[in-house]
Amino acid sequence: MRDDEEMGRITLAQVAEKAGVSISTVSKVLNGRQDVAAPTRVKVERLLETHAYRRTARSSREAPLIEIVFHELDSIWAMELIRGVENVAKANQASVVLTESGTRHSPAPDWVEGVLQRRPIGVVLVFSALPQEVKQQLRSRSIPFVIIDPAGDPDPDVPSVGSANWNGGLAATRHLIELGHRRIGIITGPEDMLCSLARLDGYRSAMSMAGLETGPGLVRYGDFHVEGGFDRAVEMLRLPEPPTAIFAGSDLQALGVLEAARVSGLRVPHDLSVVGYDDVPVARWSSPALTTVHQPLRQMAEEAAQMLLRLRTEEASATRLELATSLVVRNSTAAPATRD
Amino acid sequence: MRDDEEMGRITLAQVAEKAGVSISTVSKVLNGRQDVAAPTRVKVERLLETHAYRRTARSSREAPLIEIVFHELDSIWAMELIRGVENVAKANQASVVLTESGTRHSPAPDWVEGVLQRRPIGVVLVFSALPQEVKQQLRSRSIPFVIIDPAGDPDPDVPSVGSANWNGGLAATRHLIELGHRRIGIITGPEDMLCSLARLDGYRSAMSMAGLETGPGLVRYGDFHVEGGFDRAVEMLRLPEPPTAIFAGSDLQALGVLEAARVSGLRVPHDLSVVGYDDVPVARWSSPALTTVHQPLRQMAEEAAQMLLRLRTEEASATRLELATSLVVRNSTAAPATRD
Numbered sequence: 001m002r003d004d005e006e007m008g009r010i011t012l013a014q015v016a017e018k019a020g021v022s023i024s025t026v027s028k029v030l031n032g033r034q035d036v037a038a039p040t041r042v043k044v045e046r047l048l049e050t051h052a053y054r055r056t057a058r059s060s061r062e063a064p065l066i067e068i069v070f071h072e073l074d075s076i077w078a079m080e081l082i083r084g085v086e087n088v089a090k091a092n093q094a095s096v097v098l099t100e101s102g103t104r105h106s107p108a109p110d111w112v113e114g115v116l117q118r119r120p121i122g123v124v125l126v127f128s129a130l131p132q133e134v135k136q137q138l139r140s141r142s143i144p145f146v147i148i149d150p151a152g153d154p155d156p157d158v159p160s161v162g163s164a165n166w167n168g169g170l171a172a173t174r175h176l177i178e179l180g181h182r183r184i185g186i187i188t189g190p191e192d193m194l195c196s197l198a199r200l201d202g203y204r205s206a207m208s209m210a211g212l213e214t215g216p217g218l219v220r221y222g223d224f225h226v227e228g229g230f231d232r233a234v235e236m237l238r239l240p241e242p243p244t245a246i247f248a249g250s251d252l253q254a255l256g257v258l259e260a261a262r263v264s265g266l267r268v269p270h271d272l273s274v275v276g277y278d279d280v281p282v283a284r285w286s287s288p289a290l291t292t293v294h295q296p297l298r299q300m301a302e303e304a305a306q307m308l309l310r311l312r313t314e315e316a317s318a319t320r321l322e323l324a325t326s327l328v329v330r331n332s333t334a335a336p337a338t339r340d
Numbered sequence: 341m342r343d344d345e346e347m348g349r350i351t352l353a354q355v356a357e358k359a360g361v362s363i364s365t366v367s368k369v370l371n372g373r374q375d376v377a378a379p380t381r382v383k384v385e386r387l388l389e390t391h392a393y394r395r396t397a398r399s400s401r402e403a404p405l406i407e408i409v410f411h412e413l414d415s416i417w418a419m420e421l422i423r424g425v426e427n428v429a430k431a432n433q434a435s436v437v438l439t440e441s442g443t444r445h446s447p448a449p450d451w452v453e454g455v456l457q458r459r460p461i462g463v464v465l466v467f468s469a470l471p472q473e474v475k476q477q478l479r480s481r482s483i484p485f486v487i488i489d490p491a492g493d494p495d496p497d498v499p500s501v502g503s504a505n506w507n508g509g510l511a512a513t514r515h516l517i518e519l520g521h522r523r524i525g526i527i528t529g530p531e532d533m534l535c536s537l538a539r540l541d542g543y544r545s546a547m548s549m550a551g552l553e554t555g556p557g558l559v560r561y562g563d564f565h566v567e568g569g570f571d572r573a574v575e576m577l578r579l580p581e582p583p584t585a586i587f588a589g590s591d592l593q594a595l596g597v598l599e600a601a602r603v604s605g606l607r608v609p610h611d612l613s614v615v616g617y618d619d620v621p622v623a624r625w626s627s628p629a630l631t632t633v634h635q636p637l638r639q640m641a642e643e644a645a646q647m648l649l650r651l652r653t654e655e656a657s658a659t660r661l662e663l664a665t666s667l668v669v670r671n672s673t674a675a676p677a678t679r680d
Contacts, residue, residue: 063458065437073426076621079419086413086440095454097405098436100426114404114435226625252625259627281416282622285566285592287599 010051019043030141032116045133048140064094065120066305069111071127073100076252076280077297078126081148084301085124092309094121112137122308124148124301130155144311146304159311159319161304165195168293168325169202169247172275175291175327176245177210180335181273185218185243187232187253196221199249199277218243222253229256237264237272244336245273251283254290254332269334279328288331296323350391359383370481372456389476404434405460406645409451411467413440416592416620417637418466421488424641425464432649434461452477462648464488464641470495484651486644499651499659501644505535508633508665509542509587512615515631515667516585517550520675521613525558525583527572527593536561539589539617558583562593569596577604577612584676585613591623594630594672609674619668628671636663 012030016023021040028036029044036044066089070078082098089096097120101111112134115123122144130147135158138145147160154160169188176184186203189196200219207214217239222228229248236243237260248254254276258268266272268288276283276292283290303321352370356363361380368376369384376384406429410418422438429436437460441451452474455463462484470487475498478485487500494500509528516524526543529536540559547554557579562568569588576583577600588594594616598608606612608628616623616632623630643661 064454065458067435073419073423079413082422082438083413086438090440093454095407095458096438098422098426098438100430114433118403118405118435255625255627259629262627282625285595285622287595287602287627289599 010047015044015047015051018047030116032113034113045137045140049136062119062121064092065097065118066094066308067097067099067115067118067120067123068301069099069101069123069125069127071101073098076282077278080280080297081124081126081301084298085305087298088302088305088309092121115143116141119143122146122305122311124304124308130158144308146307146311148300148304154320159307159321161300161307161321161323163295163300163323164325165198166202166205168277168295169199170206171202171325171327172199172247172277172293173203173206174210175329175333176247176273176275177206177212179245179273179333181243181245182212182336183218183241183243183245184212184214185220185233185236185246186214186249187220187222187229187236187246187257188249189222189224189253191221196249203247222249222256224250224252226252226256226259229253230260231256233257233260234264237261237266243272245275245333247275247277249277251276251278251280251290251292253277254292255282255286258286258332268332270337273333273336275333283328284330286332291330291333292328294326294328296325299323350387355384355387355391358387370456372453374453385473385477385480388480402459402461404432405437405458406434406648407437407439407455407458407460407463408641409439409441409463409465409467411441413438416622417618420620420637421464421466421641424638424643425645427638428642428645428649432461455483456481459483462486462645462651464644464648470498484648486647486651488640488644494660499647499661501640501647501661501663503635503640503663504665505538506542506545508617508635509539510546511542511665511667512539512587512617512633513543513546514550515669515673516587516613516615517546517552519585519613519673521583521585522552522676523558523581523583523585524552524554525560525573525576525586526554526589527560527562527569527576527586527597528589529562529564529593531561536589543587562589562596564590564592566592566596566599569593570600571596573597573600574604577601577606583612585615585673587615587617589617591616591618591620591630591632593617594632595622595626598626598672608672610677613673613676615673623668624670626672631670631673632668634666634668636665639663 012023012026016026025036026044029041066085068085086096099111125145125147147155147158149160149162154162188200204214220232222232233246246257248257254274257274261268261272268274276290279292279294283292300323352363352366356366365376366384369381406425408425426436439451465485465487487495487498489500489502494502528540544554560572562572573586586597588597594614597614601608601612608614616630619632619634623632640663
């Protein structure tokens, strides 16, 4: 039983005594085994937490695995993030364990049991927030974790990697202004995601600095999917004074805008300029190829995995790493055509 | 040492004696441990193979993991296949281990060591062929494996899942013929992949059954990427008698054809009809949305993972499962415009 030799501020024997259970039961809880009654597990977890039990050294049972957990694998981001973690794993002779679990905000309750059994090097979470209990369980087993948070809403006491959403919104809008556009629409993401609001604020600042108005019809909230981009663009293009350019807030929404332009008989970029956000591979493949804001997703995942490796040897501290975004100009933007 | 108790036709002690090494060394080789000299490892592997050592029961150390191994994660297929395996894993309280490794045809040599250490439920390989040695290593440890082979070139003695490429090529071409097209071009995949040849043969059969010619300028080999589709389409559209429709052989190649049409000033589908192949998500998102041949990638991965679960309890046999393909009609195909 390896756990006996690795003590923090309280020994396993002390926890067992306080909980009125055997040392082997405490060890089972620590290792995420299923064969412990729920009330016993809760009691032991609480004692471990209260007394800040922490392994002083990594167990020799640590497996060469890096875990990555998504709430939604369908996300177009997912593949880029997997690539980044896989790159770091490969360079360190580790493999990647992939889980799709839970809601947008946190993993499913039973997920943590699996992690405790597998004893990975660490966990990369693609979530905005983690329940306190899950954090405590991972910490008490010295399993490092880092949040990748493209949504820009980081948990303050967990190391996380994000990117500069406000600057991205600003750069996209400035590009359109510099091309000569004056009526510029924005379709940002859902209203309850900080990254949507940050991109919108970047747009507003660029417009305001150029002395341009952002009429109410020109600011809309999408869903970060093709359908939302299409629907909001159709609405905007039907305005009495439609925009000559749309900052689409995500590449998928930009694809929806391209389709809205096509069914409206508008050519991109001649009749309508479109800027995406993310620079996922489809941005290069669309026709025309999208001008977009590059969010360095693969690099964000690499940084998160590198953080895990560092956290094995150093004490965890809540670092926030924010990577820069940058505008990539392709073929979906041009100077506005002079109309009638 | 668990291996002692699980004997096939030869015991570990017998292998050790023949190899002139200790039982613990044989056990290390079996478990993929690194601390065995290469010549010793080779000698022990050969003896295990010659004497058909096989565990008679699954080890209790089996981990609730299903492995999936790709030669190239960048493939647009990858996400769909991961989703399929993840669906089955989740339903069986297992996690997915992901590896990118090796060439198009087989995994890297050191990959198998990791698998032997992890002891997964089984391995899904996205490769055309496996080296004999790797097969023997997995078999001697009773680790089931199944090949997903969208390329249509299965290893005859390994269970595999593919799809009906010839029928897909036939259906795509018939659809264009039924719309009234007579000059139909094809951009199939690389010349050295069976799936490319099967799709091309399906096209040829449909053309021939309709009494139509397939001029040499109308049959081209691409790379299954956007660039190949673009380059080959530009060539075809410059022919003295360009095609009115192109069967693009993959969705990515179809996106390249859309861009070639755009830069040539042709509208899709009015001036040029385009059919893709695969039905990956971008097929729905392109503008116009692609008519394409649905290859059930997610379902293929689910079937492969289900096969693994069955292989745990049944003796492995080389099954080939071929799933049906089907035409999905969207907005990139129409009757040919009458040209002056």
